Amino acid sequence: MYNKDEIEKKWREYWEKHNTFACDVYDFSKPKYYCLDMFPYPSGVGLHAGHAEGYTATDIVARMKRMQGFNVLHPMGYDAFGLPAEQYAISTGNHPAKFTYKNIETFREQLKLLGFSYNWEKEIATCDPSYYKWEQWIFKQLYKDGLAKEVEVPVNWCEELGTVLANDEVIDGKSERGGYPVVRKNMKQWIIDIPKYADRLLDGLNHIDWPESTKEIQRNWIGKSEGVELEVEIVGGGKFSIFTTCIETVYGITFFVIAPDGKIIQDLLPRVENRKEVEEYIKETSFKSNMDRTELNKGKTGVEVKGIKAINPISHKEVPIFLGDFVLGNYGTGAVMAVPAHDQRDYEYAKAHNLPIVEVIEGGDISKQAFEKHDYLGKNCKLVNSEEFSGLVVEEAKEKITDKLVNQGIAKRVNNYKIREWIFARQRYWGAPIPVVHYADGSTDVLDDADLPLELPELEDYSPAKNGSSALSRKADWVNIVYHGKPATRETSTMPGSADSSWYFLIYIDPQNDKEIADKKLLDHWMPVDLYVGGPEHAVGHLLYSRMWNNYLYDKGYVPCKEPFQKLVHQGMVLGANGIKMGKRYPEFCVNPNDVVKQYGADTLRLYEMFMGPLEADKPWSEQGVEGARRYLDRVWRLVIEDGKVKDQDNPNLEKIYHQTIKKVTEDYQSLNFNTAISQMMIFTNACYKEDVLPKYMAEGFVKLLNPIVPFITEEMWQLLGHDNTIAYEPWPVFDPAKIVEDMVTIAVSVNGKFKARVEVPLDASNEEVMQVVKNNDTVKRNLDGKEILKEIVVPNKIVNIVVK
């Protein structure tokens, strides 16, 4: 039995003293491998079992790649700005940095305890001014290119937190952090124009190795729809536009619906006959939009805009206009053509307000429900009631109608996107300051490079100001300055946390550089990240924002690739032993990695978490599983160190399985199938236990294979096998294909598809030879007795199936 505490301490100190895992980024002589983890938010509770899982996975790959001769960049840092530290500061009066750096220290210690081979010399924290200096610099470039700007937009306002939130920070109408109510409100805000990159972000998804489900989530979030924007004339002057993806149904328009919160109705108001009623509905809607949305998805409310008719642009029929809150002011044009026969929402609205329904596409039963596009597309359905287009198949009609309207100059083909601007300001203290000044004339300017970083000043009171601005706004001597000879006030909002994590993978490459984000030569060499591992919860936040910033920096020539993360893998959740997510609800089922290390050792924790199941799956914790992992390490220790079987002597019995193990483990590490790699090593260990001699070269090769998963014990075994250097840069074992092939293969024999027997035949034997052996087998004979053979299928080296009657 090995002494885990002694061994782990010894090697932790060795690695630290020798800087074993430092990465010389300027060494271009070896191929590069950039292996990245999503950096943690340094919370007060420390690292959890889920962190350990993802971080072990990348560590295994990083360690293997080093042994395979790659120069490996494997950095770690801390996503250190955030609300918990600020809440702590507000309640204690201490600076949030104090709390944050204390937590970072705990995290660092835990990470080292677990034996992760990070490049510690490249560690960063986002709250460090030397870090956010470059974030402010990137903001500045975005500002100068018109991609970062201050605009009046509807935002998600959280009263409790005193700040606005991005769409991905709002879950079911509540703030992601804290669960406080969030309401819609118009405010002047800093935004990043991410919709400008919508098409490129969609296209980029086709060129990266990411989980299909995550790509799909991003596609849905971007929400591109291709359609037609169409001008609609109003009787008696004026016009408005509608957007539709179903122009083929244009003859079926029986009314239009415009958004109560949009601009169109405001312009029409003076001509509205029932103005009072309309204004009342607008007011009602603005009030409603502050309520839980699901509540108002029930019925189709609305009022007619009396006294104003619109003209169907193609049939020139006059139809009424309605207000309806199912039409959104900030999507498309804020108005829709209503074709109740072929759109379920329009259908319900028409029924609710007693409006006509005109069928223009054959094939459905519109007395019951709308015959929608997913029902009629691709099914050869034809148009009716559509003048010269009647009788055409939908797909053809779509093109012809569009052409006609475009030629008339009243329509154009356009794309619409669901993705909204990235709301970029938070009215909070603990974030990177936005490097902007406002002049008295209302103009704004970004700070000169020489004035970056703009550091956070220390305050007496960190709580947000009541007027919806941050605590910084109370610091008069910081806010009011003279800039470029003119009196100015500083922007008091700070950047969101998602900004901090949108580019951190770049600074790791050259963290001490104060002249630029990173040496261009280094960025060209090291980007993109080869492997990125982290939780799936960042699918539309961090992972989309990072892609946009990287695309932008590519446009500006700063980075060599459009996409920052070539391969992305999500680790699953480590659940409690009760199968439920670890958390406050069932504290008795929470697992603290430190406790596991204390009781079983870091190697055991790493081995167990990798053996639990596939990396991507959610897996319940099992104390007995942990014990099993520890038992295996003891078993390996006995085999290699204590049993005296390791000799400078060959053992042909083990040759095949040894080479198979090298092959399987190498492939499985590469594809992140750690559970099956471990099972193969267990099979090898079991085989060794049956032998009296374990050749020394096999023992050494096996220890190398095991090293990435359990680095401490394998370093010790390597030393005890007679080496005085670290195993970390020893060449990775290579298998010999000749040693894996067999002379004889076992073939399964089935009769009528049911397995009956096994036969041994020479490798690559001819079908005739195989069938001869098969038919001599007693069990097969018995099963064929008195039956007529209809067919014989021989799959070389695998299986034989005989069909009989």
Added chain:
RNA sequence: GCCGAAGUGGUGAAAUUGGCAGACGCGUCGGACUCAAAAUCCGAUAUCCGCAAGGAUGUGUGGGUUCAAGUCCCUCCUUCGGCACCA
């Protein structure tokens, strides 16, 4: 409602391209060692019938394709994740 992922023994899970379902581990049972226990080592372990040889059933449901289906196609059910009046 729409989009996506998944459903395999008592249990965590394996099963490269359709080719012996359940590798490996946990648990359980048995054996060895021991005065005994623990630890360790060896063996058994999908279910049902059978003393056994052997047979039957079996990858959420129901169908289909195929010599052959956990794997491919269709139907439905359940769980999880995402989106949700997006025109």
